[in-house]
Amino acid sequence: MLSLTFKNLWARKWRSLMTAIAVIFGIALVAGTYVLTDTTNGAFNDIFVGANENTDVAITSKQQVAQEDGSNPAFSASVLKKVRTVDGVRLASGDIFSQGAILDADGDSTGGGFAPQFIASSSPEELESVEYVKGRKARGADESALDEAAAERSGLDLGDTILLVGTGKARPFTLVGLTRLGGASFGGTSIAQVTLPVAQQLTGEQGRFDQITIAADDGVSPEELRDRIRDVVPADLLVETGAENADRQASEIRDNLSFLSIALLAFAAISLFVGSFVIFNVFSITVAQRTREFGMLRTLGAGRSQILRTVLVEGLLIGLFASFVGILVGIGLAQGLSALLSAVGAELPSKTLVIATRTIVVSLVIGVGVTLVASLLPALRATRVPPIAALSETLVAKSNSRVWLRGLISGLLAVIGLALIASVLISGTDGGTGAARIGGGAIAVVIAISIFSPQLVRPMASVIGAPLQRLGLTGKLARENSQRNPSRTAVTSAALMIGLALVTFVTIFASGLNSSVTDVIDSNLKGEIILQGPGGFNPIPPEAAELASSIPGVEAASGIRFSNVKVTGAGGRSLSSVQPESVNQVIELEWQEGSAEDLTRLSGQEAVVSAGLADAAGLSVGDSLEVLSKTGKTVELTTTGVLASGNLEFLGDIIVSQQEMERDFGVDVDFFALVRTNPGLEVGEVQQRIDDAFQKPFPTVDVLNQQELKDNQRQQINTLLAMIYVLLALAVVVSLVGIVVTLILSIYERTRELGMLRSIGMSRRQVRRMIRYEAVITAVLGAIAGLILGVIFAFLIGIPLEGDGFALSYPVPVLATIVVITAFAGVLAAIYPARKASKLDVLEAVSYE
């Protein structure tokens, strides 16, 4: 019987192949994601282990509150003296390792796109984390070493000049050495190494270290030394062995990158979900077409379990095949993704691809699992074929499912799904569980719709097909054909619906985000010019705002800083600081309690809070709140004002004065600065003046006007949107494959009928047209259902965000374009089936049994 299954699969190989494609895409994405992240994590691991090769013990500060840039606060240099007194310490070195910018003499970045750049101090040779491949380490105050990858990228060599920017003005250095870190490429990341005092000056960490590295005396184990040092240094410092330190850093990077794998796996799941619809349909049709064969097998004495097994084993084999191919494609995909990321500037460190056993096992289990689950229902249907079916003349068994049962099940599922989504929207569960519930709810709703959709196909296809019917007989037949097996059309369309619902959803959301950002800039920013770091997410030196305010034509320039904090009773929040004397000249906010005056009056431990935080923590003017800073300090702040909701909280949840930020929260760089020009002056002219003045001291600062800022933001949103589109395209392509297979199978079923139509004079062209129209009806059915579903989801999920100033907008022309493109995709999907149908030999088709 097993060999029979093999032979059946082989006899229907194109069909099996098409079925496999439904799974291959998703599995490729699963395997590719794992290979990519394993490889990247492995490379980072190598880097950190290599960098800590000679370090027995490392001291860093504990990260109290996770920061956007992942950095740890620096700590007092006095710790080094204490460490040196510990018995067993042979060598100890205090180091700086902070983010900065590395530019060539012209002020152009040496970095690889978005990858961070670091300014570091050189250590004694033994504790040095880098290896010098050329030249020597920096000795003088104007000397620097640079990693060879960055030097190569910018065509720099020893003796050339580079500019380093820390928290102050850019300073020129002569390149005296080229380095390599940990033997692997460090992604696009680059490191410049200068002497310790220079590094401290550049990064504004005079009298402080980011890290202390220690070598032990012979005979003293790292663990022993670690414990001894722990006893003498302040408890808020983290003392680890070199190996522990490398492990932790590698795992932190792993955690930071995990969002990438979660996002990619989510898209893989979507594609597999769509694929399961296709598999379900192919198996359902195949089982229906084999009704007589199953009946015959039953008359020969095959039991129900044997029939079940033959169908499931087919599913198993297809699943295995698809998983294997998917894994191979995934490995290629990982390389492709890595190349793609480095092409857009997000280079990841590379080494030979890591293909873990877990990757293979998980891919196989998912691939086979999805195929088996999707083929289970058709397989059960096959077992219900009675032996007497062997004698019946009709090929296709009628589906006997009861409408009321369908309605009941789908109604129940829809209620559960909507309840799941509602529970998140109302109670606001955040993070993983919230996303899982929304996802689960959405899946339940989609399944509910697909269960009930056969009932909807007739009326919907009638409407969509109505214009086609006017095109003549072929249109009329296509319209009728799309309705004659409603559940088949329904499942095919539902697969497409899923992809298009998501496309619609993200399109609406991105459009809402775009217009909300524009709104905020228009209504909240009074400053016409914005000073921001490269890419908009690197800090800028505070002197930049100072310099800007001294330029003629500038009325005020005000810097704004950010830090992540934890608020007792309200969890992780973002805190910003403003310059009280000038803030009201550059921004305009709406108030729930208090007024703009309160910002001007901000001093000491006072804060203005957002409506969201005020709600969550029950705050109003006069109340105090307890905040944990990134340095581990607990600060008590008094509320002096509450902002109205609807400001899209671009200032975070808590606003304090710049002085307070520096003193208690340890942030001494601006995140961005806003500039107000003198009325009556051309903004462009002032912008040009600032730009010119910045050229030399602040080459990394971007000087943008409001329109440029909007474009900038829009571009970021659109880049993300484009990436999501590409990933969703996988699911859409899978559903189009579904249309192709379903059409081919239907044609096979209708061979006789097509032969009859040809024999009474239908031309090949008309046959092609008829098939094409049918595909278009199915595609448009899916597109419209997806559109409706997407709009509903966007609407639902948009409700709780309205309070944050987020407003959905419905880009009607874009959505209409999507429907048109989908209809066209239907035409493409019909090419092969239509050609196949038109090439049927009339005589053979008529006598086909």
Next chain:
Amino acid sequence: MESTLQETPQPGASGATIITASGLTKIYGEGEAEVRALDGVDVSFNKGVYTSIMGPSGSGKSTLMHILAGLDTPTTGSVEVEGTEITGLDDGDLTRLRRDKLGFVFQFFNLLPVLSAEENIVLPLSIAGRKPEQDWVDELISRVGLQDRRGHRPSELSGGQQQRVAVARALVTRPTVLFADEPTGNLDSKASHDVLELLRGSVDDYGQTVIMVTHEPDSAAIGDRLIALRDGKLVHDAPPVSADAVIELLKTLA
């Protein structure tokens, strides 16, 4: 009542009674639309007898065979195969019954296109998980005249050859009864003749029991016993004399 039936002398050859059907009715639909496909049929079949069942369309001949073969259930009445009541059997027992005791030959051959002639022939054994006795398989293949065609797929065989494969497949398990449903309905006269000869031979040489539904007088005449139905009732039960006599009989039924 059963015993009286078993004692009823049967036309045709002798042998132990292996199928006994009594009081069979089959009613489709309700009220106005009620159709009595079978209306009180009592009949039994002895071992080694070749029985033809005839009757005009709608006479109930197919229904009768379906019920005898356990493919359909009667509205009332019972069917015993070798002393086992089959009308109340569950799916598992029916499956075992078909596997061990029944063989089928269909009008449309119903061969698996992906299997060779020989593989199709041993298919019932594969399903049952039994090893074929190669001597028996070889004998059947030579008997159906397909020695040089055993590796061919059904698509490479003529209709007559395909039906001969189907007959060999039905015989390979040495079933208690072989049911044939219009086995020549889709064949030309030469091929029909070959297939009927095969069935005849299986009765004569192996003592096979055959129950065949047909509407062709020539086919019916080859049997040992001819049963005719009309409007769900058994109206004729005697050995056939000749094809012409069968035609005459059919005329009286129509």
